[in-house]
Amino acid sequence: MAAENLEAFFSDTGKSLGTEGVNRSEETIRRYGENTMACGDVMPAGVVYPASTADVQAIVRAANTHGIPLYPVSTGYNIGLGSRAAARAGQVVVDLGYRMNRILEIDEKLAFAVVEPGVSYQALYDELVRRGNKLMLDVTSGPPQGGMIGNALDKGAGYTPYFDHFGFSCGLEIVLGNGEILRTGDGALQSDTLANWHTSKYSFGPILDGLFAQSNYGIVTRMGVWLLPRPPMVRSFHFAFPEDSDLEEVIELCRPMKMSNFVPTLFRVANDLYLCGSEGESAEYHASKGKKSISDDGRRALREKHGLGAWNVSGAFYGPSAAALEPMIQRVRDHFGQSGKAKYIDHADAGGVGPLQVAINAFSGIPSLGELGLLKWRPGGGNLWFLPGTPMDGKIANEFQRICRGIYEEHGMDYMVMNVCGPRFARGLHVMTFNREDAEERARADACYRKMSEEVARRGVYVGRAPIQYHDFHMQQAMPVYRDACNNVKTALDPNGVIAPGRYGIG
Amino acid sequence: MQTAFSREQLAQPEIAEADGILKTCVHYGFCTGTCPTYVLFRDENDSPRGRIDLIRAMLEKGGAPAPRTVHHLDRCLSCLSCMTTCAVKVDYVHLIDIARSYIEKNFRRPLPDRMLRGLLAKTLPYPRRFAAALQLGRLAQPLAGFMPGRLRDLVGMAKARPVKMELLAPNVYLAQGERLMRVALLAGCAQQALDRNINAATIRILQRHGCDVIVADGAGCCGALPLHMGYERQARTLAAANVEAWSRLLDQGLDAVVVNASGCGTTVKDYGHLLGDENAKRIGAMTRDITEILAQLGLRVTGDMKPYRVAYHDACSLQHGQHVTEQPRRLLKTAGFTVLDVPEKHFCCGSAGTYNLLQPAIANALGQRKAAHVGSVDPDMIAAGNLGCMVQIGRFAETPIVHTVELLDWASGGPMPEALQGRTLRAPPPVAELSEQPAIMPSDAPPSGGAGIW
Ligand SMILES: Cc1cc2nc3c(=O)[nH]c(=O)nc-3n(C[C@H](O)[C@H](O)[C@H](O)COP(=O)(O)OP(=O)(O)OC[C@H]3O[C@@H](n4cnc5c(N)ncnc54)[C@H](O)[C@@H]3O)c2cc1C
Ligand code: SF4
Numbered sequence: 001m002a003a004e005n006l007e008a009f010f011s012d013t014g015k016s017l018g019t020e021g022v023n024r025s026e027e028t029i030r031r032y033g034e035n036t037m038a039c040g041d042v043m044p045a046g047v048v049y050p051a052s053t054a055d056v057q058a059i060v061r062a063a064n065t066h067g068i069p070l071y072p073v074s075t076g077y078n079i080g081l082g083s084r085a086a087a088r089a090g091q092v093v094v095d096l097g098y099r100m101n102r103i104l105e106i107d108e109k110l111a112f113a114v115v116e117p118g119v120s121y122q123a124l125y126d127e128l129v130r131r132g133n134k135l136m137l138d139v140t141s142g143p144p145q146g147g148m149i150g151n152a153l154d155k156g157a158g159y160t161p162y163f164d165h166f167g168f169s170c171g172l173e174i175v176l177g178n179g180e181i182l183r184t185g186d187g188a189l190q191s192d193t194l195a196n197w198h199t200s201k202y203s204f205g206p207i208l209d210g211l212f213a214q215s216n217y218g219i220v221t222r223m224g225v226w227l228l229p230r231p232p233m234v235r236s237f238h239f240a241f242p243e244d245s246d247l248e249e250v251i252e253l254c255r256p257m258k259m260s261n262f263v264p265t266l267f268r269v270a271n272d273l274y275l276c277g278s279e280g281e282s283a284e285y286h287a288s289k290g291k292k293s294i295s296d297d298g299r300r301a302l303r304e305k306h307g308l309g310a311w312n313v314s315g316a317f318y319g320p321s322a323a324a325l326e327p328m329i330q331r332v333r334d335h336f337g338q339s340g341k342a343k344y345i346d347h348a349d350a351g352g353v354g355p356l357q358v359a360i361n362a363f364s365g366i367p368s369l370g371e372l373g374l375l376k377w378r379p380g381g382g383n384l385w386f387l388p389g390t391p392m393d394g395k396i397a398n399e400f401q402r403i404c405r406g407i408y409e410e411h412g413m414d415y416m417v418m419n420v421c422g423p424r425f426a427r428g429l430h431v432m433t434f435n436r437e438d439a440e441e442r443a444r445a446d447a448c449y450r451k452m453s454e455e456v457a458r459r460g461v462y463v464g465r466a467p468i469q470y471h472d473f474h475m476q477q478a479m480p481v482y483r484d485a486c487n488n489v490k491t492a493l494d495p496n497g498v499i500a501p502g503r504y505g506i507g
Numbered sequence: 508m509q510t511a512f513s514r515e516q517l518a519q520p521e522i523a524e525a526d527g528i529l530k531t532c533v534h535y536g537f538c539t540g541t542c543p544t545y546v547l548f549r550d551e552n553d554s555p556r557g558r559i560d561l562i563r564a565m566l567e568k569g570g571a572p573a574p575r576t577v578h579h580l581d582r583c584l585s586c587l588s589c590m591t592t593c594a595v596k597v598d599y600v601h602l603i604d605i606a607r608s609y610i611e612k613n614f615r616r617p618l619p620d621r622m623l624r625g626l627l628a629k630t631l632p633y634p635r636r637f638a639a640a641l642q643l644g645r646l647a648q649p650l651a652g653f654m655p656g657r658l659r660d661l662v663g664m665a666k667a668r669p670v671k672m673e674l675l676a677p678n679v680y681l682a683q684g685e686r687l688m689r690v691a692l693l694a695g696c697a698q699q700a701l702d703r704n705i706n707a708a709t710i711r712i713l714q715r716h717g718c719d720v721i722v723a724d725g726a727g728c729c730g731a732l733p734l735h736m737g738y739e740r741q742a743r744t745l746a747a748a749n750v751e752a753w754s755r756l757l758d759q760g761l762d763a764v765v766v767n768a769s770g771c772g773t774t775v776k777d778y779g780h781l782l783g784d785e786n787a788k789r790i791g792a793m794t795r796d797i798t799e800i801l802a803q804l805g806l807r808v809t810g811d812m813k814p815y816r817v818a819y820h821d822a823c824s825l826q827h828g829q830h831v832t833e834q835p836r837r838l839l840k841t842a843g844f845t846v847l848d849v850p851e852k853h854f855c856c857g858s859a860g861t862y863n864l865l866q867p868a869i870a871n872a873l874g875q876r877k878a879a880h881v882g883s884v885d886p887d888m889i890a891a892g893n894l895g896c897m898v899q900i901g902r903f904a905e906t907p908i909v910h911t912v913e914l915l916d917w918a919s920g921g922p923m924p925e926a927l928q929g930r931t932l933r934a935p936p937p938v939a940e941l942s943e944q945p946a947i948m949p950s951d952a953p954p955s956g957g958a959g960i961w
Contacts, residue, residue, distance in 0.1 A: 025550075027557060036535060130848075130884055381534060383535075
């Protein structure tokens with residue numbers, strides 16, 4: 001990328017967006033490059049702030065003219081997976097959140113919202129509350145300032161029946177890599193009035209929406225989000241299991257409850273460190289200088305302190321009143337009680353336990369900050385998320401626990417995991433916190449991540465989202481035809497490869 | 508974050524403290540999205556981590572700070588929203604106070620700036636002087652058009668709120684009925700000059716709930732205003748006087764120091780840090796916001812309050828400084844009001860102590876934004892726990908604004924707040940139509956409406 005091309009790009013973009021739309025200050029470049037990954041910072045060439053879809057088109061056209069790679073972010077809180085850092089150094093970050101942050105529509109009858117990229121979970125939640133709190137948004141348990149579009153496009157998820165954020169989005173507006181605007185779903189109709197753009201995904205023709213999740217074929221500028229009628233009462237239930245190996249039984253107990261949809265939420269099956277880790281720093285880190293995993297005694301002490309188990313199950317019911325939900329709670333208690341090992345923690349008591357309150361908030365569609373504390377378990381600001389999944393089969397899940405726990409320990413990392421369980425599949429949210437300021441520990445975290453990816457792949461398991469530093473690495477794990485297909489779509493929709501080359505290993 | 512202070516620098520206690528704080532910041536960046544100035548400007552130097560970096564560079568280099576650094580640090584509201592969001596809980600409040608004090612000692616501001624700051628520091632903490640200055644400002648109204656920017660704003664603000672001064676003399680207001688507690692009230696400084704009703708309501712409701720309320724001889728301004736302008740020595744002197752005055756009461760038994768201006772409450776609770784001695788720690792530890800005390804005592808109400816729609820504004824000092832968010836809402840609900848959360852409630856209204864006097868443009872932008880959010884919930888009245896917010900929001904909002912304690916006092920037998928008198932309040936809907944609060948929901952969960960299917 002020649003320097004004069006970059007100058008020409010910024011000059012054109014400045015003319016279209018105005019001076020407020022371009023930022024190339026040294027501080028901006030430095031901070032947009034910062035992230036929590038093991039690879040170090042990734043400096044962009046500058047940042048642009050569109051205020052409209054037309055601005056995004058102008059940026060993409062200028063990028064095509066001058067051969068400049070772009071990197072779009074919406075709210076930009078993808079912390080643990082790349083923050084706002086681009087796929088490769090020297091890309092221009094298109095920060096949509098600063099000026100494109102309007103809630104375009106809320107349809108209270110059909111229960112959906114239409115948002116621009118910069119609308120955060122907190123902002124939409126606040127607006128729904130303002131309107132009388134009749135509708136509930138599925139949120140993540142991550143940063144409340146993260147947003148629906150960035151999260152859905154990365155196939156993020158929450159915990160209520162509308163947990164699948166991409167699945168419960170409907171109708172996108174996208175500026176393609178060639179600068180043209182595409183509307184997906186029923187929005188594809190050539191018409192000025194689109195009755196079903198945000199109510200139906202499955203009308204005429206192929207479902208193109210999926211192409212824009214975990215890819216780099218366009219910049220999404222508008223999205224519909226489906227909302228759930230808010231239940232007047234949310235009642236959570238929690239069970240603590242004492243042993244690491246109890247995971248097998250836990251998964252077996254959760255599966256039928258989900259398969260029958262008796263329990264409407266996903267199950268959060270979190271280990272001791274995932275829960276206790278948000279409540280304070282590791283007491284053993286300094287003694288071992290971060291070289292060793294926390295001891296079993298250390299874990300046991302934490303469990304005792306917080307009244308939690310080695311594995312902890314959380315779920316919730318929705319209904320008109322506590323009394324109406326009581327029989328359901330009783331049935332779940334009877335079901336988990338079969339094991340003879342589960343300690344029951346009721347909704348009221350769970351409200352007093354920080355990490356269980358996080359679960360209650362998530363089931364209630366309330367953005368909250370509690371889980372962010374996980375990141376301070378070790379000092380130095382390193383954080384990676386390793387996100388494979390297992391079939392909902394207790395034996396297999398336990399086998400994966402054994403393998404990954406072993407690799408964490410081999411690399412002196414602390415095994416911190418939550419399995420988010422549906423009927424057939426559980427996504428394993430593996431948190432890695434490490435001291436990013438210590439080169440040796442950083443290298444160990446990196447090696448640990450790669451080894452786990454290889455080991456689970458050997459057993460037929462692929463990851464879901466991934467920290468951006470590993471996108472190329474994971475794409476290399478795919479079958480060649482899949483790689484070629486992804487690249488061919490890229491050539492069709494973004495012939496000059498200006499949108500986020502390298503993201504998800506494409507382009 | 509790594510730092511590079513010399514051994515000599517680290518020998519200075521404030522640098523050593525700053526060093527410890529700076530090292531905890533690891534630049535995750537969660538804080539940026541909840542920082543009002545970053546959201547307004549998208550300038551990294553106007554974000555919490557940007558400011559932390561500027562402070563590090565300023566202190567490491569020593570000597571006179573760069574004007575650009577001062578510019579960005581001056582724009583910080585000390586709203587502490589970043590501290591609520593921060594995943595590692597960087598102690599930003601003490602870092603920015605160290606930085607402000609460093610700037611005052613090492614930076615020569617332009618003359619008009621120095622004069623304005625000096626004037627504020629010499630008047631605001633002293634109610635009589637402040638009241639006199641306000642009168643002067645009101646007399647100067649006709650000349651406002653000829654005045655330079657910030658002076659004009661200052662005079663404009665004097666107009667915004669009528670002076671309702673009542674300086675409380677040292678006194679003991681005795682409990683009605685059985686005495687349950689003996690508390691000292693921080694009578695305050697600017698608040699006494701601007702709004703006598705808040706203290707009056709506080710004393711009445713505390714007496715009604717079984718408290719002896721003492722206005723202690725020798726207690727005055729809490730020191731927050733000078734502290735946040737960087738005048739640390741003045742702040743310490745004022746704080747020490749309060750600690751001394753209240754410590755004298757300890758012998759006869761003192762259950763709490765009660766504060767009804769949350770900006771002051773945050774500072775008084777932190778006296779242990781500011782002064783470092785045992786007495787100060789003790790006083791800090793027994794300090795409570797008025798809503799904390801009433802929640803503890805158990806609010807008794809007459810029961811005939813209509814469910815007026817109250818937009819509750821979380822003052823930054825209460826929500827971010829003291830983490831008091833539940834009690835005021837719960838008390839207002841107990842009192843019979845319909846309590847409404849305001850969108851973007853984590854954001855500052857722009858008052859921030861003397862901020863709206865020193866940074867009027869940003870303060871006005873934030874004030875307008877807050878007023879629009881408050882108005883959007885269609886309230887009959889606005890409640891807040893801090894006079895600064897009341898003045899600031901009152902400049903931009905149509906709806907009457909009162910202190911939370913005035914509403915609680917009204918609901919428990921006191922008079923209707925003065926700001927509501929003479930207003931026609933809408934007749935609220937029958938109670939049956941109001942949505943019900945579920946028995947147990949997450950603490951900040953508002954009442955849910957449902958969409959008719961449950
Ligand atoms: C403690 C903790 C808990 C978490 N819990 C959860 C959880 O429960 N569920 C979950 O899903 N995540 C979770 N996360 C991960 C993450 O923080 C969130 O998913 C967050 O919502 C992502 O950031 P964002 O919404 O700001 O997206 P962004 O950073 O704006 O976007 C993410 C990526 O998507 C792409 N993108 C964004 N916008 C566009 C666009 N308009 N067009 C094209 N491409 C675009 C970009 O490549 C971008 O980097 C958690 C993180 C932490 C630290
Ligand atoms: S105190 Fe407020 S204005 Fe200052 S950096 Fe923190 S969030 Fe921003």
